Amino acid sequence: MSVIRVEAGYLPGLSSSDVQWRTLPFDRDGQRVEVAVPELSPSQMDALAKRVRDASARTLRTLSVSDIIDIIDRAVSRLLDRDDAYRRQIDALLPLVSGYAAEMVHLGLTGFFKTFRAPQLHRFVAEDFANPKVLDGFQPAIKGGAVRAFGPRLLVHSWAGNVPALALWSLVCGLLVKAGNIGKLPSAEPLFAGWFARLLVEVHPPLADCLAVVWWRGAGGEGADALYAQADAVVAYGGNEALQAIQRRLPVTTRFLAHGHKLGFGVVSAAALDALKAPALARRAAWDVMRYDQQGCYSPQIFYVQRGGQIAPREFAGYLASELANLQRRYPRRPLDLAESTAVAKWRQSIEWKPSTPHRQGREDLLIGDPVAAWSVAYTDDMQALAPTALQRSIVVAGIDALDDVAPAVAASAVFLQTAGIAATPRELYRLAEQLGAAGVTRVSAIGSMSAPEAGWHHDGRFNLLDLVRMTEIEHSAEAAADPFAPYEL
Amino acid sequence: MNYVEPPVADILEFIAQEGCTDAQFDQLALRLFAYQYHASASYRSFCQRRGATVRNVKSWDDIPAVPIDAFKAMELRCEPPTPTERVFMTSGTTRADMRGRHFHPRLDVYNLSMTRNFAQRFMQGVERMPMGILFPDDIAMPNSSLAHYLALAKTTFGTDDSCYFMSPTGIDLQGLWQRLAQAERSGEPYALLGASYSFVHVIDALRKAGRSFRLPAGSRILDTGGYKGQSRELPLEAFYLALSELLGVPRDLCINMYGMTELSTQFYDDGNAVVPSVKSGPHWIRSRLVDPATGRTVPAGERGILAHCDLGNFNSVNTILTEDVGEPAEGGFLLLGRAEGAQAKGCSLAVEEFIRSVAP
Numbered sequence: 080m081s082v083i084r085v086e087a088g089y090l091p092g093l094s095s096s097d098v099q100w101r102t103l104p105f106d107r108d109g110q111r112v113e114v115a116v117p118e119l120s121p122s123q124m125d126a127l128a129k130r131v132r133d134a135s136a137r138t139l140r141t142l143s144v145s146d147i148i149d150i151i152d153r154a155v156s157r158l159l160d161r162d163d164a165y166r167r168q169i170d171a172l173l174p175l176v177s178g179y180a181a182e183m184v185h186l187g188l189t190g191f192f193k194t195f196r197a198p199q200l201h202r203f204v205a206e207d208f209a210n211p212k213v214l215d216g217f218q219p220a221i222k223g224g225a226v227r228a229f230g231p232r233l234l235v236h237s238w239a240g241n242v243p244a245l246a247l248w249s250l251v252c253g254l255l256v257k258a259g260n261i262g263k264l265p266s267a268e269p270l271f272a273g274w275f276a277r278l279l280v281e282v283h284p285p286l287a288d289c290l291a292v293v294w295w296r297g298a299g300g301e302g303a304d305a306l307y308a309q310a311d312a313v314v315a316y317g318g319n320e321a322l323q324a325i326q327r328r329l330p331v332t333t334r335f336l337a338h339g340h341k342l343g344f345g346v347v348s349a350a351a352l353d354a355l356k357a358p359a360l361a362r363r364a365a366w367d368v369m370r371y372d373q374q375g376c377y378s379p380q381i382f383y384v385q386r387g388g389q390i391a392p393r394e395f396a397g398y399l400a401s402e403l404a405n406l407q408r409r410y411p412r413r414p415l416d417l418a419e420s421t422a423v424a425k426w427r428q429s430i431e432w433k434p435s436t437p438h439r440q441g442r443e444d445l446l447i448g449d450p451v452a453a454w455s456v457a458y459t460d461d462m463q464a465l466a467p468t469a470l471q472r473s474i475v476v477a478g479i480d481a482l483d484d485v486a487p488a489v490a491a492s493a494v495f496l497q498t499a500g501i502a503a504t505p506r507e508l509y510r511l512a513e514q515l516g517a518a519g520v521t522r523v524s525a526i527g528s529m530s531a532p533e534a535g536w537h538h539d540g541r542f543n544l545l546d547l548v549r550m551t552e553i554e555h556s557a558e559a560a561a562d563p564f565a566p567y568e569l
Numbered sequence: 570m571n572y573v574e575p576p577v578a579d580i581l582e583f584i585a586q587e588g589c590t591d592a593q594f595d596q597l598a599l600r601l602f603a604y605q606y607h608a609s610a611s612y613r614s615f616c617q618r619r620g621a622t623v624r625n626v627k628s629w630d631d632i633p634a635v636p637i638d639a640f641k642a643m644e645l646r647c648e649p650p651t652p653t654e655r656v657f658m659t660s661g662t663t664r665a666d667m668r669g670r671h672f673h674p675r676l677d678v679y680n681l682s683m684t685r686n687f688a689q690r691f692m693q694g695v696e697r698m699p700m701g702i703l704f705p706d707d708i709a710m711p712n713s714s715l716a717h718y719l720a721l722a723k724t725t726f727g728t729d730d731s732c733y734f735m736s737p738t739g740i741d742l743q744g745l746w747q748r749l750a751q752a753e754r755s756g757e758p759y760a761l762l763g764a765s766y767s768f769v770h771v772i773d774a775l776r777k778a779g780r781s782f783r784l785p786a787g788s789r790i791l792d793t794g795g796y797k798g799q800s801r802e803l804p805l806e807a808f809y810l811a812l813s814e815l816l817g818v819p820r821d822l823c824i825n826m827y828g829m830t831e832l833s834t835q836f837y838d839d840g841n842a843v844v845p846s847v848k849s850g851p852h853w854i855r856s857r858l859v860d861p862a863t864g865r866t867v868p869a870g871e872r873g874i875l876a877h878c879d880l881g882n883f884n885s886v887n888t889i890l891t892e893d894v895g896e897p898a899e900g901g902f903l904l905l906g907r908a909e910g911a912q913a914k915g916c917s918l919a920v921e922e923f924i925r926s927v928a929p
Contacts, residue, residue: 415862417872417894421908424636424861424874424890431618432642450619451863 082111087269089276089292116294121305128309132233134288135259144214150283152197173243178413199534206535207544223555228548230256231311239316246272249314260290341376341497348503352388363527365402370530373470377498381475392478396458400447403454412453426469465489486514493519500526575883598629608647634876634890640669657714659830679833682881690837700731703763749782758787765792769800772811783817793826805844833881849901853880
């Protein structure tokens with residue numbers, strides 16, 4: 080077995096030999112990648128936090144938002160260049176570390192990186208700030224006086240997930256509000272964030288001390304405590320229990336922005352189900368299921384499909400199954416470990432061995448797909464509440480009579496709602512969006528785009544940048560009171 | 570071939586014989602498979618969904634393994650219910666509302682399987698010995714396969730003074746201490762049998778009382794079933810170390826039995842001097858390690874979920890898929906605990922967390 084060794088993280092002011100390293104091994108197809116991740120002592124972490132915070136105040140804050148967008152754009156254009164050394168490293172190693180098919184990672188990342196080019200970043204800033212210049216200096220306020228937005232001096236990120244390169248979202252947000260950034264690598268994908276930090280510094284060397292990428296095991300010990308103690312704001316991704324554990328160790332004055340695990344779903348109107356449109360729609364739906372094997376917060380768990388169209392919900396489930404079979408050939412599912420495999424088996428069993436109940440005469444539950452296939456489609460004639468499947472390309476199709484039935488079926492999971500993919504007429508779209516929005520959905524997309532949020536989306540319905548900043552206002556009274564003291568006033 | 574009657578006579582004969590060849594095992598397994606395939610509609614449709622038919626199943630490891638959850642969802646049986654049948658139920662370790670049920674229209678197969686195997690693996694040539702049992706009897710727990718197993722051990726292999734040390738409030742510790750002291754004095758080997766969690770309570774009580782015993786040479790212990798939330802969780806090493814220190818039974822005579830309500834045959838180790846110990850069964854049960862998602866046998870040497878083909882299971886299904894992780898080992902397999910539900914690695918909610926979040 081050949082072994083590739085990579086040093087992860089980015090630690091300005093510390094040399095490799097100063098730091099303790101731990102090795103995370105990843106084995107795929109006879110190839111081993113050993114990722115060395117840094118474990119900092121509390122005093123090292125403390126010094127790092129000070130360094131990043133002070134350097135950002137000196138360097139990053141003096142750049143305009145447009146300057147910062149330009150720097151990020153230059154870095155991202157290198158990530159989009161398949162011949163660039165960084166991109167080559169990403170394309171070579173992220174599939175090995177994450178287990179996802181190389182083609183899927185390559186395609187997914189290119190689409191993802193495109194949302195971080197300059198025009199998209201300008202739009203991103205404009206989404207949250209009517210006048211983006213408030214990030215650079217005081218701007219006149221409509222009510223009188225002036226206003227300016229300050230980002231946190233130190234923003235700590237706790238990244239999670241084996242959706243590759245996920246760290247880019249919050250890191251870019253932190254940079255745009257000129258925060259000093261220290262992020263904690265997820266053990267499942269400990270590479271991208273460190274590479275991006277180094278790339279940024281290559282593109283614009285003065286940023287060298289403005290960000291750092293660290294690691295700790297599990298919830299972390301004293302090193303993590305030392306870092307959290309200095310954070311002005313914390314952005315964290317993970318399950319609710321993990322998020323709660325982080326929140327518990329933060330001072331009450333630290334702003335905590337949590338992105339918990341979510342459940343996505345799709346709705347297909349009868350209007351979208353004719354012989355021509357239904358197969359194409361199933362192809363796009365399969366794409367959303369396939370992308371990162373449903374590990375994304377936006378990934379669908381169930382498609383509610385309306386009866387009464389030319390194509391019955393049961394047939395739609397069949398189309399979806401054959402599209403998943405097609406995608407498996409081109410983008411094979413990640414190999415499952417025993418625990419994941421058990422979860423998939425148990426989910427399938429729960430459908431296969433569902434106790435028969437007499438009132439269900441004539442209604443059917445059906446598991447489409449061979450157990451050895453790397454995907455499963457479960458079809459049910461019953462209304463089904465939104466609940467997670469076993470992921471790994473396991474999806475439910477539930478036949479429904481009316482689109483109005485969907486909101487009550489998902490409402491119980493309000494706190495877990497985020498993305499709904501909808502295929503319906505414009506009138507139905509707005510009616511559904513109204514109902515689903517009230518139930519807790521924060522993002523409505525086309526089916527096929529569920530797994531690719533557009534640039535400037537409001538993650539979990541929040542303001543990505545506004546939530547990070549603090550506004551400082553010069554009230555009209557201060558301005559008026561200053562006037563008499565001007566030397567030119569007689 | 571006769572598919573109407575279960576091949577019970579042949580199974581009894583097979584269990585009674587000394588060992589078997591691969592071909593002999595396959596022959597009886599396939600016969601049992603064919604019988605169950607024809608006798609049970611739900612089993613047949615399960616097999617058909619996996620493309621397994623009497624025609625293309627050629628050896629025991631081609632037989633699809635039925636997940637143990639199926640014992641909860643439906644009545645897996647070949648013979649119609651009778652008033653005299655025994656029903657063993659799972660203890661409902663995970664979901665108390667839904668217990669798996671295993672129907673035994675007759676117990677002669679189960680009993681022969683148990684006694685043949687127990688004589689060899691636990692008694693090891695001793696005909697009878699005094700036994701103490703740390704588990705309710707089968708009158709108190711008529712649906713417990715373990716209660717039946719232990720009662721059978723006591724009546725078949727215990728001397729007349731063998732007894733249960735259970736009171737309505739738990740283990741009768743005073744009675745047990747007296748009996749152990751008597752065994753110490755008499756020098757006659759003693760056997761203590763029970764649920765693993767009962768032994769944890771014994772360990773804790775002995776420690777609390779500052780007592781210990783040195784049972785005579787040849788004394789032995791049989792524990793089974795894990796802790797099931799009935800006692801604190803003790804790592805295997807600490808568990809067997811404590812047993813041998815506090816009761817004076819060497820660890821190679823501390824034997825663990827691995828059994829399941831869904832089976833009619835048990836597995837044993839040859840003591841627990843080293844943990845985890847290698848488990849193995851008699852010639853009428855065979856095990857393979859599978860990938861649970863596909864049901865396929867994993868490549869040689871890899872971990873997998875245990876599937877057992879038990880020729881004693883003549884009325885339910887011959888091959889079951891457990892939820893236990895196994896690893897191949899010389900002469901048997903290592904039992905590595907239950908396969909836990911997968912933790913979400915990404916940002917999508919995993920089932921386990923969802924269930925916890927909606928639980929009251």
